[in-house]
Amino acid sequence: MCDNHESGATGHFVPAYIHKHIAESAAAPDKARQAALRTLSVDQDFRGQRVTASETAAAPCAADEPGVLAAQVPISKEAGDEARESARATLKTDAKIREQRAALIGPAATDEPHDHLAAPFQLKRLIYDAKGSGNLRGTLARAEGAGRNTDRQVNNVYDAIGITAMFFYTVFGRNSVDDKGGNIVATVHFDSKPDDQLGYNNAFFFGTEFAFGDGDGIIFDYFTDALDVVAHELTHAVTKYTSGFTYKFQTGGLNESISDVFAALVEQWHFNQTAAEADWLNGQSLFPVAIRGPALRDMANPGTAYDDSILGRDPQISHFSQYNDDLSVHVTSGIPNRAFYLAAIGFGGYAYDKAGKIWYATLTDSRIEAIAKTATFKQWADVTVDQANKLFGTGATVIVRNAWIAVGVLV
Template sequence: MAYLQSARPQASLSKQLANFTNSTAGLDLTLRLIQALAQIAAEVCIDNAIVMRCVTAKLQLALGRRYLRLFSFIDCFERVRDILARDSSLAGAILTTMELVESSCLGLYLLLESLTMLHDMNIWLVPWYTPVLIEGNKFWFYAICISITRTVGVLLFGLGTQPETQNGHPQTDQKGEHEEPFPSQPVSSTTSLLKQIVVDGCDLTLPASFLGWISLGNLGVGGAMVPSVSLYGAVSKLCFILPVLLQNTITYRQKYFSEMVGQVILVRHGHALHNVNNNTGIPDPRLTLEGERQSVRLGQNIAPLGTNTIGIILTSPLIRSIHTTLLAFIDVIDERYYRGEGGIVGGADLVLDPYLQEVDNPPCNTGSAVEILEKEWPDLDFNMLGDLWPLKKGIFAPNKHKERAQEVLRGLKIRLSNVRNDVVVVTHGGFMQDLTDNPRFSLELAGTKVLFTCSTLLLQTTPLSTTMSRATRHFVPFYVLKHIAESTAAPEKARQAAQRTLSADQNFRGQRVQAQRATQAPSATDEPAVSAAQVPIRAALIGPAARDEPHDASAPPLQLKRLIYDAKGSGNLRGTLARREGAERTTDRQVNNVYDGIGITLKFFHTVLGRNSLDDNGGNVVATVHFDNEPQNPLGYNNAFSNGTEFAFGDGDGIIFDYFTDSLDVVAHELTHAITDHTAGLNYEHPQAGGLHESISDVFAALVEQWHFDQTASDADWLTGQSLFPVAIKGPALRDIANPGTAFNDPIRGRDRQISHFSQYNANLDVHLSSGIPNRAFYLAATGFGGFAFEKAGKIWYATLTDSRIKAVAETATFKQWADVTVDQASRLFGTSAAIIVRNAWVAVGVLV
């Protein structure tokens, strides 16, 4: 009979599955596998309708599985009672204590989960749903952690028998009945114990991800659920095709999304009440009057894009974002969203997406209750806000903002693939940073993005890139302005101008720039009306280039796309368009100087180094002249700055500082900051990386001048900002690259405190001071080579700037790391003798030994 039984044919796969699902445990595992596959499908599918079906299936399956364990907490508490009645040895006491805590935590999790069932079934909605669910997941997390610890103890030290719980639930036999609390069985095999550790480890991701304690997207959670199911019985046979399906799906997605034609138009909201005095305590603040005007202008700026291509507008549900959207896109959004006049027939859909809210949780970044929003905008649909709104919990918790960005980017790809129209996203500065910093933004949405922002100082559109700048960089250091403002030797007007500039710059300092931006050409109606033929132009320091032919005749042509705006004494980067690419010269010398200075700089980088514009992709360069912050009481803005993508130039006070646009090296210096952002991406806020950032701008500004005026290293003066000061002000320049610390010394500006040797360095130095070390090293290398500094030293520095090793350490790059790469690049480009010259330069300034 035994022989006959052993020879019995094995049941088919379908029969094995049917037998397996006849048990409660088997059915739960099967449903769990289907739930995991639905979650994975929702992440990788490209059809939005299929995604929604998968999401619905996932939620329903999760709810169905909860029916199966509705009263499981009773078993857990029964087991707690039995554990307390057990007599144990010392070794057994350790295991007993762990079992007690584990069963208690698991019982509390199942009890709290059961309390939320009616809410999930939409029968009894309760306000305490979210906090109860959060606490329940904490208990589940603790139970799984103890289960893992206990299993490891059994495996390593033989503390007791096989754990009674698997995946945070009691073991059941094949019929689904619970086993005896403490069966008499030998210690489990090593294989089964290792399997249990893997299963518990995978299950741990579920509560940990929900609580925000680990960073794992829905795809990762779904993938983690599969091993915890597939390690059991016949269900494992259903999982072998999963890797093949995923690989084929991913390959198809890559091909499909490569054909996307829509654009993502990112928009930052307008100026709001909390922006006035940086008062983060104002709850969900409204737009200011200036913010409303900005929003209207935003709509006018976006109009040239062709708003008929916009298919949907997604906006953060915070009041300032909703208001910005309704004002800016009044001629785009469908009329059903406006009460009274507004909107157009058959216009774009408007979706309030809570995933677009700001990253942190002060009152200003926490939304209003749905009842308040519905009262103000009764025609909008707030159903998508969900139960968590406006709580900053779950996926909306401050520590989950990067995961939210992942979800938003995935959704944008789906929308672009389905509607093939432009998608507008109205959000906040911090969350916009998360979106554009995310690798998906560059790798998967490449070439599909345009950004507009309503910010007073950043009303602009310029090319997007994979790197982001972190701070506004100014040409004149704050300590120079501070000395002028406090100097009794300076005229009163000059002191006031310096103090005003200092205040403005300190507000800019440390500002995070929201993104790099892509520009469309302004409308022809903005063309300046006066041409050079009508009014004579006063000669400036920026003249025709001495060199205009590329060294490499095979290099692709340079794409010049310059847009010069006139702020007319205001603090707005975009005022009136004064000159665009190819337009005639104007009557405004400062407009022409910046236009020419940008052209000379870009031609240098293209001719000598083969770079095509700042982003190396022919992108636009946008600059603003006559920048100030009080047009009604002009004193002159004593600085120039780059915010990472656009450039602003003040007129100076006419006493201490002259026009900043008159100096070619000032223009080249600021543009080079953007090139550094696009290449190495050095962190300007780090002491040494920031010093390198400043030094690179000083060095290449000098090279641009030397190339333009056909000067050798020995002929050049190596001064920066030498044209900034009127004749009455003594002192040659603002910085001396050859001899840092000697550029000026007078009662008005003070003494040049830039350092030239690493022995003088400390981490508290301003980056304009520490930059003297690499400045001096470059000068020594350039003069060591002789001839034109841009021929060898310049190419070595540029090769270092674009070296992946520097980009890899960009956040905390040191002078030594930079120096090591320059030596290596010198050897690669020009041989051992060149490497010796560069190394000696760094030794001379104390960076290398």
Template sequence: MTCYILPAHLLIELAEAGDVDLRDTIATLLASATLRAQRETLTEAVQFLDLNAAQLRGPAAEAKAVHDVQGGDERGLPGVLRRKEGDGAAADPTVNDAFDNADRTHDFYRDVLGRHSVDGNGLQLVSSVHFGRDFDNAFWDGTQMVYGDGSGKVFQPGALARDLTVVAHEITHGVVQYTAGLRYRKQSGALNESMADVFGSLVKQHALGQSADQADWLVGAGILGTQLQGVALRSLKDPGRAHQLDRQPAHMRSYVDLPDDGNPRNDHGGVHINSGIPNKAFHLAATRLGGNAWDRAGKVWYDALATKLRVNSTFTDAAAATVASAQALFGGEVASTVRSAWTDVGVS
């Protein structure tokens, strides 16, 4: 499966309102449909097959590479190599943005969480930029990160590779793939999206040296285009208030029960929509614990993801897993804080 930073239902709503060209929307949705099956197959392989196969392993040392798709589609991935580990800056600022933000994300996972790349074994972080023509999305396709340039209508030109939360979000989908493998549907899919948002925000906080109280808790702050009005793509602090079409709930009383029927309006059963609930639970836990969110709350969520959650885990499973991780890592007071955060969003 392929996870996009921008859900398809938002593109449809913008197109129907006349805010974006319908042709651009159709092209994005077709790309999503093409890549979803590929990623689902890869995730299944990672979870259930022999991971010692050479094609699924990278070098033990840190390795990153950025390629240029030159306006091509998924058939042209990864594209022309523009910068690799050890190279100086490239002439293209978008190449450098993708490389430098992947580097910051890699270092966060290594230094804070002790994880070496998405697979834990130094798999090369491959990024491709200039995907499609004015493509308003970024995604992890099961093997790499891909960034469109943005049309200026939904996202500002060049903003997707430039924004650290977007890059860290997509890389975290790779981490999820190699750990719990949360299936991209209904509540397990919403947890998948939430983990990507949580660690996307934490990577930014870590890079800026911000405490939980100082952080803005936004994903994609300041990168929206002319037709998507708001402060960011999503808010962990205030789900449902990031932009004019944001309908993320912050509590189970407002949970949006949608079918996973292949209709892009239904967001794979609400994976981007309902991720607001676990996002808010994390925000509550982190701000109540205080200090740097990555020191305790982040380590609790990562431990739960890496050691306790499974492919079909629900919100209730996530609450139990994070409480158990908190107890094991930090003791009863932190566990109690984590438990209350979930209770306060209606999950028990």
């Protein structure tokens, strides 16, 4: 199957291969396996919609058709009739969900941002509550300036969006994700199949807005509780409005890495951590207290974030010699992730001061935008070296070049 762009056209935080492992794991409780299957189905459906809506997205291969992937995931023999019935029900409801998604593409895409020059920076957050449905923009739960309410998930995503937007503005002068002061719209308690009370295990970027599930409470906790998850998804929007990177092959690996890099920087900025003090982990807060410990990605040492019978083993790679086009973008992103980590450690101090500014200057470089569909790790690396020189002089180019040499992208 073409896993190189699985579940990716909508920038899901948790890659499909993790859900697949949970669904097949004899160690996972029945309910967790069902939730994993259901999440795979929902994610595939949304990705299909995005592919339909976007000219730049890769055409789906047959195995990626909504619902088909879930049908191909074998439920382990230990799974009860209930799990098999749940999988069948999931497939049956896909057609209905596709209709709903098609209706949503219009309003999401027509959310025109304000004029850049007429709009000095200000936060404009709109947080909606899907109330367990699959409706983006269900009920408006908290608009910009409104006080905290009694819904922790609404408040958390409101705050995390605020921190992320302030980071991009304070450090890089970026005015909202589109740099035009546009609204940031998010939906919480998203779950397109609430009747079975399994919980939706993901967060994603869809068109111009964001959705966050509540998790199954067994393997995954609320997706709004993790600042880096929210920052990761918002950065997918920044990428859309800058490099415009597509979501496959090396360009897709860069797209994923950019979201991990800036998510890590948002956390480090907010918690006042230097590069040496930071943990360089993504998604650590996604897991419930009972199984807390692993993270989803380790930028310092890709491939070591987790290794257990339920989640499987972290397949991320960290050197270009391991790369091939069949790998998931969530796997290949380990290479540029580690390069960024090495550059940040090489500079010392706060990672966003130098390495972060070099990466942001690269992301907004017209040379990068010109190769939005075909950018390779080497092309990106060459521009980071050039931007290092422009921003911080020749000493900086040595640090950045050495980081890319260490991961096998430059020689």
